[in-house]
Amino acid sequence: MTEPASRPRRSDATRAGILRAARERFAADGYDRATIRAIAADARIDPSLVMRYYGSKEGLFAAAAEFDLHLPDLTRVPAHRLGETLARHFLHRWEADGTLVALLRAAATNPGAADRMRGIFADQLATAVSRTGADPGTAARRAGLVASQMLGLALTRYVIRLPPVVELDPDELAEWVGPTIQRYLTQPFTPPQASAG
Amino acid sequence: MTEPASRPRRSDATRAGILRAARERFAADGYDRATIRAIAADARIDPSLVMRYYGSKEGLFAAAAEFDLHLPDLTRVPAHRLGETLARHFLHRWEADGTLVALLRAAATNPGAADRMRGIFADQLATAVSRTGADPGTAARRAGLVASQMLGLALTRYVIRLPPVVELDPDELAEWVGPTIQRYLTQPFTPPQASAG
DNA sequence: CGCCGATGTCAACAAGCGTTGGCCTACAGT
DNA sequence: ACTGTAGGCCAACGCTTGTTGACATCGGCG
Incomplete structure (x- = not known):
């Protein structure tokens, strides 16, 4: 399946350049506002080459x-x-x-990107969480809660850029958010609702 | 400033209809994909009327x-x-x-929307937090942390639609997230990093 | 050399967009 | 009944977009 490296194609550099420019543009502008023309300009090639190598804008994003x-x-x-x-x-x-960040920005408006985001968190985060020894019946929900906090952090820090969240450095943020994640992973379900009345 | 209600303009219903359709479209599609033409079609009027009443797409979104x-x-x-x-x-x-949700979706790609989002959380959330008796020097950061969790919840539940977060009902979510918010609001800063070293 | 596929450029397409200005219609004031 | 005006529609503009196909250039191989 994997081709022998006998022919390092001359266009590999171009492909990689397109991909790098695409990631930057998608991250900065989101799916809709990132245009093929702008990406091609960043990579200093013609827009039609993007089509040749990635088929379509959707394919490039994928x-x-x-x-x-x-x-x-x-x-x-x-x-x-x-x-x-x-x-x-x-x-x-x-x-x-x-x-x-590119994926997050795009997922806000592009259904395919949202789908991929769901896939990443199902395949990678939920899987990792289920290996912590958590009750299999609750692992998915715990992973969802973890995602809500971690993606919220990414959203407020890198996309919306809420000043207080931007100004805190990673260590401080981890100190605040760590215990939240810890509780989502380990606290028993149906927490004491004693005072209900 | 406020005009006397003497002239309930005949077009008020149209205006309101445009606004309702706009909110739905912006919430469902984000700023770029929500087109004036689609909004006008939803409101059953001509696209040019949107321009007449709200000046531009930006004005309508505002x-x-x-x-x-x-x-x-x-x-x-x-x-x-x-x-x-x-x-x-x-x-x-x-x-x-x-x-x-409309604002959140739009804020991912539209700088003006992100700006408005920052304004809402500065003017409304940070203000409310600062009235809880929290140390004024830390209130903004506490509000930022609260925003990271609450907006993360909105993102994963309404925009990305992570299944576990969608399936939990509001009461269950509040039971999980409530203690997180509580800690962000009340835990002293520079938490004990005792075990270091 | 002469060929040929890989690489890249150029110009154009159809579609969709926000936006504009002109024209029709209905109603309030006289 | 006549007129002014607010409310609404229609057709078009200029622009940008993703996408396409024809044409140029390079580089190895007979």
């Missing part, structure tokens, strides 16, 4: 929005540090790679 | 994205129930009015 959370093996993390570990990992990952 | 969180007076809420109260209020408010 290639540009490939994203791996690179989640660590949570079975090797002490149970009481799961929250902090995850929070730190997410922040570190996002600061280094804008792809998630 | 009118459609007017949003009041209607936050309760937090000084009247017992200190230990602030988190639960706020979480419940947000969820209730969003289930009833799609305007915030």
Whole structure:
């Protein structure tokens, strides 16, 4: 299946350039406002080449929005540090790679992007959470709650840029958010609703 | 300033219809994909009327994205129930009015919408938080953390539609998220980093 | 050299967009 | 009944978009 590296095609650099420009544009502008023409201009090639190599704008986005959370093996993390570990990992990952921001911006208006976002969190986050030893019946919900906080952080910090969230540095954010994640992962379901009356 | 109600203009119904259709379209499609033509079709009028009444697409959005969180007076809420109260209020408010979702979707790609979002949280949420008796020096950061969780919930539930977050009902969500908000509002800053070293 | 596929450019297409100005219609004031 | 005006529709504009197909250029191979 994997072709032998015998023929490093001369166009590989062009392909890669298009992909890099596409990621930047999608991250900065979202799916609709990022135009093929602008991406091609950034990569200093003709727009029609984008079509040749990626078929369509949708195809280009699909290639540009490939994203791996690179989640660590949570079975090797002490149970009481799961929250902090995850929070730190997410922040570190996002600061280094804008792809998630591109995907997030696009997911707000593009159904395909939203679908891919759901896939990432089902395949990667929910899977990792289910390996923490959490009750399998609750793992998906716990992963959803974790996603709500971590994506909310990405949204307010990188997309909407709420000043207080932008100004806090990653370490401070992890200290605040870590315990939240920890509780979503470990607190028993149906919490004491004692005072209900 | 406020004109006497002497002249209930015949076009008021049209204006309102445009606004209603605009809110729905902006909420469903975001700023770019929501077209004036589609909004006009929903309201069963001609696209040019939208221009007559709201000047431009930007103007229409500005009118459609007017949003009041209607936050309760937090000084009247017992200190230990602030988190639960706020979480419940947000969820209730969003289930009833799609305007915030419209603003959220648009804010992902439209700078003006993001600006308005920042304004809402500075003017309404940060103000309310600062009245809880929190240290004025930390109130803005606390409000930012609250926003990160609540907007993350809105994002995953209404925009990306992560299944586990969609399936939980508002009461369950409030039980999970309430304590998070409570901690963001009340936990002292520079939390004990005892175990370091 | 002469061929040929891979690589890249150019010009144009049809469609959709926000926006504009002219024209028709109905109603209030006299 | 006549007229002015507010409310509404229609057709078109200029522009940008994704996408396409014809044409140029390069680089290895006979």
